[in-house]
Amino acid sequence: MPPVKAVLVGAGNRGKEVYGKFALEHPDDLEIRTVIDPIRERATPLAERVGAPNSLTDWDSFQRTDEDAIIIASPPSMHYTHATDAMAVHDFKHVILEKPISTTLASCNLVAEAAEKYEATVLVTEVLRYSPFFIAARDFIREGSLGPLQYIELVHLSGDRSFQHSGVRGNEATQEVSGPTTLSKSVHDFGILEFLAGDSAIGAISRALPPRFHSGAAYWEDVPDRCIEEDGKRCGYGERGSCPFDAVEYYTGPNAMVSVAQAAQMCDAPSQADLLKVIQEGPYGRCIWHCDNDVVDAYEAEVLWAGGLRARFRLDANYPCAPTRKLEVRFPEGKLEGDLRMNKLEMDTGTSRQSLSGRIGDVEGAQGTHGGADALLIKDFLRSVRGEEAELVTSIHRVLGAHTLALVANVSQATNGAYLPLYE
Known part of the structure; x- marks a missing residue:
């Protein structure tokens, strides 16, 4: 074919x-x-x-x-x-x-x-609905071996360098362009809560911390607006190596972002001179304390279902270690714990612990971006195009609820954490 x-x-x-x-x-x-x-x-x-x-x-x-x-x-x-x-x-x-x-x-x-x-x-x-990790967790919940589902907690520990790049200096820094963080960064987390619960949520409460980086909260006094100014002079803090967010070191140093070339909207293999020019002229060279970002980088949300089930989701986009998602699911007779990056699931009954990670490996494609989920989604889509049987677990009508939940959570943040129903 x-x-x-x-x-x-x-x-x-x-x-x-x-x-x-x-x-x-x-x-x-x-x-x-x-x-x-x-x-x-x-x-x-x-x-x-x-x-x-x-x-x-x-x-x-x-x-x-x-x-x-x-x-x-x-x-x-x-x-x-x-x-x-x-x-x-x-x-x-x-x-x-x-x-x-x-x-x-x-x-x-x-x-x-x-x-x-x-x-x-x-x-x-x-x-994430195609992730072998979350599929294994959902299947365990459905089996009911520890009793009926009582509570879900999901934490997204997002890499700080990635968020500083895209959510402060880059193309996800403003709600006008990318929507609120609850939507642009977390909609599939809200989707996973509904995926694990097996039902649509009915309401949410959410509270957010102010953005860590914002204009007027300068790390030092007298910080210039750019890491390389128009005359080619570098910010003194960056030049002395005392600023951990200096764009020159951030994008051209030994710990540079891997995707800087495309993120800086350049060609595939820019030279050092090309990168320095982008830093001097483009948005990625702005002082991290002098950007126009208005999206939050840390918040939590509580979600409610009609039967009384509750879930909590927390985002921390200032995580200094390798990014991951951590899951805890509670039942009357124990709990399920997991770490997406480690590809690890464990059952805890209070008296013993048992690894369930083998269940993840049983699902085809458990490796790759998002734990193999990206490739699995594309393959499912291609089956649909060919007229073959496909699951289409993220078809648009199946994910509208998660989008509603994400946007309601954002409104809750703007109203001091008020409880808001999803559907009147």
Whole structure:
């Protein structure tokens, strides 16, 4: 069977490192025919890398030819336009849409309505539902060996360097562009709570801490606005090595971000001079204390279900160690504990502990990004395109509840942690 031919919209981190990489590793399954990104220095190199004959910088100039499907990995603020155009204008019946669906509940619902109107399959990348780790946890809950489910606690310990890069200096720093943190960063965590509970939540309470980095809270007095100023002079703190957030060291030093080239919206292999130019002129060279970020980096939310089940979710995006998610599920006769990065699940009855990690290995594809979930989602989507049996566990109508929950949690934060029902 020939590979599925696809259009890729967005040549940033997800476009390149997930879909581009998958196409290179599975050429018999996925062939990217067109890459669309407004930044030519990203679109053209990625198209060349994956062997796509077409690269465009203007979405409006795209004309569909023989493509079977479309993958939308553009910024969240563009998801509504790209998704609805893909279905209404270009008649795509198979769509991968990066999370979140869109940045407001109204626009999320409009995309879902378009999917129904045009009879399109829209698979949203709430990829944790494809994670072998969480599938194993869900199956254990369903078995009921420790009694009925009583409580879920999920903690996302997100790498501080990653958030400082994208959530302070980068393209996820403002709600206008990416939506609130509850949506852009955590919607699939809320989705996992519903996935494990096996039902839709009915309400939420959420409280957030002020952003760690924000204008006016300077780490030192008299800090310049940029790590390299217009005249080429470096910030004195960075030059002396006394600032842990200095962009020059952050992006060009021995501990530089791996994805800086694409994150800085440059070509695949920039020179040192290219990087220094971006730091001097672009958003990633701003002093971390002088950015326009308005998204929170630490919060917790409590979620309620109709039967009395409760769950707690906590995000800490200032975690200095390797990022992970930690899970605790409680039952009358014990609890289940797990660590996603360690691929580890354990049952604790109070008198004994038993490893259940073998269950994770029993699920095909337990390795890779998000614990293998990205590749498993793409493979499931491709089966659907070919007309084969597919689970489609993150189809748009299945994940709308998680988006509602994430946005309600954000409103709760803005109203001093008030309890808010999801549905009136």
